[in-house]
Amino acid sequence: MKRIVHYTNQFFAGVGGEESAGASPGVLEGAVGPGRLLQSLLGEGAGVVATVYCGDDHFSENEEEATARLLELVKAAEPDLLFAGPAFGSGRYGLACAGVCRAVGAELGIPVLTAMSPSNPGADAIRRDVPVVETGDSSGDMRAAIEASAPLIVKLLTGETVAPGSEEGLLSRGGRWNTRASIPAAERAVDLLLAKLAGGPMETEIPLPPFQEVAAAPGIRDLGHAKIALVTTGGLVPRGNPDGIKSYLSTHFGAYHLESKEHLVADEFESVHGGFFTAAVNEDPNRLIPLDVLRDAVREGSLGGLHEYFYSTTGNGTPVETAADMARDIAASLEEDKVDGVILTSA
DSSP: OOEEEEEEEETTTTSGGGGGGTOEEEEEEEOOOOOOOHHHHTTTTTEEEEEEOOOOOHHHHHHHHHHHHHHHHHHHHHEEEEEEOOOTTOHHHHHHHHHHHHHHHHOOOOEEEEOOOOOHHHHHTTTTHHHHHESSSSSSHHHHHHHHHHHHHHHHHHHHHHHHHEEEEEEEOSSSSOOOOOOOOHHHHHHHHHHHTTTOOOOOSSOOOOHHHHHHHHOOOOOGGGGEEEESSEEEETTTTTOOOSSOOOOEEEEEEEETSSSOOOTTTEEOSSSSSOOOHHOGGGTTHHHHHHHHHHHHTSSOOOEEEEEOOOOSSHHHHHHHHHHHHHHHHHHHTTEEEEEEOOO
């Protein structure tokens, strides 16, 4: 019998709800929660021998340590395959599934599979490396997600080829794959062009990601009476990174009090961004958050005032959906504090 280890979070493992999100990695014997449905669909040739779990917050805040411990637990069960999730639209859970899949695949060299919504930041983090079964955004889609995952698990266990696209119910891997086509590329391109010109149905072989158009905000006509806030995607945080802002694939932001500071000093702030050389910013944090020149502008009367906090995250690989969620939260806070405008700086 082929051995499967199922990774899940604290909720689906039955450990507890949000109050148990700090639960450290653990293991339960056999199939638990959604793993039982999976087991019933696999037949006699494969079995869920262990359920490995971790609290969503614990993984997010202790990713390296949690991944290492989960890898130990998975390895001890001697699996032939790891299945993680389904995580649906839960970002913390999805990123944990992505991290565990990547570590297990690299260290143990066994097939891995996960399942989540296209909107989950974990999907963008792992879809190029690991097959991701497409699900809905909520756990109400659990049965459909498990039913879609089970045949793919069987294929992976038997060494059968899994197609890299939607025909298997998977999210697009975002890459180019060599396949045999009955019609040459030149003829396919002409057929697409003719279909487009005729207004008929057509589907490109290389779809481009859609981006929402955002209308520009109206200009501020009287800066001398305007209250301005500072926001950055350059990852500037107090030294030691107390909020655990990630250097890439960030999931949250920090808000840091400017108090009566006239400028930012290198002893107190640093950039944790993983996508650019941070030495110049760490030498003088005002290069990213220009507090010094803006304080001068306030004194001179060319600027009305500064918001008492600056907001910071990293834009390194962060999915658009996650960035939009953070932006909405920041904007709501700024609106409540009657801020008139924002200076957004990036690396």
